[in-house]
Amino acid sequence: MSNLAELSVTALKGVGDKFAEVLAKLHIATVQDLLFHLPLRYQDRTRITPxxxxxxxxxxxxxxxxxxxxxxxxxxxxxxxxxxxxxxxxxxxxxxxxxxxxxxxxxxxxxxxxxxxxxxxxxxxxxxxxxxxVDTEAPATPETLTPVYPLTEGVSQARLRGLVQQALALLNEGGVSELLPTELLPQSMRYPLGAALQYLHSPPAGADLAQLAAGVHPAQQRLALEELLAHHLSLLELRKSSSAIAAPPLPANEALERDFLARLPFALTGAQQRVCAEIAADLARGRPMMRLLQGDVGAGKTLVAALAALKGIGAGAQVAVMAPTEILAEQHRRNFSAWLEPLGISVALLTGSLKAAERRSQLAAVASGAAQLVVGTHALFQPEVVFHNLALVIIDEQHRFGVRQRLELREKGAASGATGRLQPHQLIMTATPIPRTLAMSAFADLDCSVIDELPPGRQPINTVAISNDRRDQVMERVQGAVADGRQAYWVCTLIEESESLQAQAAETTASELAKVLQGVRIALVHGRLKPDEKERVMNAFKAGDVDLLVATTVIEVGVDVPNASLMIIENPERLGLAQLHQLRGRVGRGSIASHCVLLYGTPLSQNGRARLQALRQHSDGFAIAEEDLRLRGPGEILGTRQTGEIQHRIADLQRDAQLLPQVQRIAASPSLGADLRHQLIARWLQNKPRFAEA
The missing domain is CATH 2.40.50.140 (Nucleic acid-binding proteins)
Incomplete structure (x- = not known):
């Protein structure tokens, strides 16, 4: 019997080294990885309908x-x-x-x-x-529901289904270990792991589709419990290791901070002041800060981050700011440069698209300490990036990064002191609202701060829902906005398909709009553009050389164009409420009234209608998160999973909140030994940073 956790996926028929590289994009390296790559949803193809x-x-x-x-x-x-x-x-x-x-x-x-x-x-x-x-002999209809899997470019549903069937045949021979002692599981969770995987990849024809779509089938809950436990254990380990090490104390440099605040054209909100005080208290101590900073779109998280950065720079150390996309990294570089360079502080940028000479120059500035604040993407993780004395790491949009990546950046280290190697402090920011009880359970290694107040002067965004049947009227509205000297976004959404089809859909839309909108300068941005091309388009939009930006959801974060006052989101019913709220936050950044048009497809389900209504009624991200939870139905799991908001493979922090007390109880049990803990973490989190959120 093979241990499927160690059996390479190349052991399966039809998987060579090249295709294994494609599967690696889905974080599938072993047969066990494939078995834990669960369907997004199911199709009932077991009967033909007249x-x-x-x-x-x-x-x-x-x-x-x-x-x-x-x-x-x-x-x-x-x-x-x-x-x-x-x-x-x-x-x-x-x-x-x-x-x-x-x-x-x-x-x-x-x-x-x-x-x-x-x-x-x-x-x-x-x-x-x-x-x-269909030939004269019609093929039989399947006896089980048809799974629909998350894909990447180069993998089709049919090919992945064939591989999973091979993996299930190996599973029937054993090879996936039960890591949780039965006595630790509640009675309702004593579902054999192998049987749960078998069921979820091939549910029988009579399976309850609504129950599966809602994620509450006992097989799903059994796996969700184990995944949440692995996640929780990894975070406990992270906190334990953090508390045992030293960090450089960063006292306030009052003169520098006073100079910074005096140059701002506005005063900090009360919420910003409170959060800054919490961060200052953490940084003054000699152990690593691990703080999660939550704040709605436009709440002023970046300004709080800049004040935190001044603590490190004022103490003579370096600060790193990490963003998930080049667009957002460039946005941060502009903001931090505008704020800090007048104070004599040097800001560097490290992204994957830098030209070789510029990259060498920036790396040298980082290594020598000449660059006091370093903004970058995943490129900050690369081995050739050596910091002079890194004392604080600020990570934006934390849900895009995993535990492993946070650890890698932490290991970049700070200075060497008399007491040994010091670790940098970490400030992790997110605009995705997380209910406090869940934050305390699911982010066990982090202290939490919330900016629950918007700066004065932010313009409310008027949100309307319009049927696609009135598409022509929406185009006229865009034409009118451009004639008034304003700019607009047109966001195309396409679910489940590959990046190339998303790009194709956006290209088709841009072409259609170009034919109808006379005199409107249109540009296109999507995930398949090369980084420098993407940056060129975004810079043209920011400079006002483009009137209408047609984009995929790649613009969800990191775009700040005050003159953009209109956003059209096509097929909003396909996206989760939190992502729609993030997209909407790209407008309303100037002093003019802004509008968001939700251009929905018909017919719209009752659940879809209620969700779009919630977005129209609420402008507060935390209120939207509560609505999202209240309205969550079978289709909502699909919507949020496909847009990447649920970063676990099967667990959902809101839906499965009732499992968290069980998770904490099992994690505290002495019968769960160190070896089992490490195996659980390896099964669910190893080599899968996308699912190992911290």
Whole structure:
């Protein structure tokens, strides 16, 4: 019997070294990793539905004969295929298609299709359904629900499903250890681990789809408990190791801070002053600060971070500021430079897209200590980055980074003192609201501060929800805003698909808008652009050389253009409320009234309608988080998982809050020995920084 935690994924049929590199992007290196790569959702393809019995908004399998296939030129070029069975006729609509695809749909061909029925201009339609040609002998429908997995470019659903089936065959022979002693598990959680994995990859035809979508099936809860426990144990280890080491005390440099505050055109809010005092008390001590700073979009977290940075710089040490994207890193560099360079403080930037000569120069400045504040992305982790005396690390958008990455940056170290190697302090910032009870449980290694007050003068954002049927009116609104000298964003969302299809959808939208909006300067930004090209586009937008920025959700954080007063978010029902709130926060940054248009697809589910209504009613991120929790239904898990807000593989900190007391009880049990603790952490967190949030 093989230990699947040590069996390389290359042991599976069809996985060579090259494809293993692709799977590594999904943090799959072993067969056990593959088994723990769980489906996002499920499709019921176990029965064929007559066309006449289809319901709008419901996924279904249909089978019929092609009666016609024509390319139609409307507002958007599309391929329309008419499919007929004995009960009725339906249209299949494709916006992105090739000549080869069109030729498959020959008149008389028999097709089996899977997709969601929607109301179209001429009755029900299926948009981009999955199709297969059916011979005279129709293939049998599957006996289990069909899993839909998180993907990366170069991996298809069909290929991943085939690999998982091979892994399940190995699982049946054993090879995945039960690490939790049965007596530590509550009665309802005593679901064998192997059986839970088997069930979640291949639920039987009669499985409760709503229960699975809500994440509350006993098999899911069994895995969620173990994952939360591993996460909690890793954080306890982190806090234990932090409290045992020394950090450089950073007393206030009052003259420097007084000079800084005197140059600001505004006063700090009461909440900012309170949080600054909490941070100052931490930094003055001789052990590492580990503080989580929460604050809504626009609450002034960056200013608090700058004051914290002055403590390190004022004590003669270096400070590092880490951001998840180059756009956000560049934004921070601009802000910190504007604030600190007049005080004689040198600011450096380290990102992956720097040219070789500039990179060498910046690395030398960091190593010598000439660069007192260093802003960067993941590039700060690289071995060639050597700090002179790093005393404080500030991490923005903490949910994008993992425990492992935080540890790596901490290990960059600070100075060497008489008592041995000192560790830098850490300030971790997030605009994603986390209920305090969950923060205390799920962020066991961190103290928490909250900026719960917005600066005066911030303009409220008027949010409206408009059906896609009125798309033309929304375009007119964009034209009007640009005519008034304002700038706008148009955000395209596409779920589950690869980055290339997201880019393709954004390109199609940009092209469509360019045809309609006369005299409007349009630019496009998405995840597949090279970093320097992305930066060029963003700089042009900031400089006012671009009127309308068409983007994927890559602009969620790190864009600050006060003249941008209008945001259009296409298909907002596909995103989680927290991410929609983050996107909306890109406007309302100047002194003019701003607007956010939620351009939703129809039909809109009751849950989707309630969520968009919540976004219209609330401007406070913490209130939105509570609404998100109250409204969370089966579809919400899908929405948040696919946008990356849930960073665990299966656990959800809000949904599974009731498991946290069990997690803490098990973590404190003496019968959970050190060896089991390390194995649990390795299973869930090792080599998977994306899921190891801290």
């Amino acid at each position: 066309i006449a019995a289809l319901l709008p908004g419901v996924d279904a399998v249909i089978e019929g004969e092609v009666r016609a296939a024509d390319v139609v030129f409307g507002r958007r070029r599309s391929l329309i295929v008419r499919l007929q069975d004995g009960s009725g006729t339906i249209s299949l609509r494709y916006f992105h298609f090739t000549a080869a695809q069109k030729s498959r749909f020959a008149r008389g061909a028999r097709l089996r299709c899977y997709g969601e029925a929607r109301r179209g201009a001429a009755g029900l339609e299926l948009y981009h359904p999955e199709t297969e040609l």
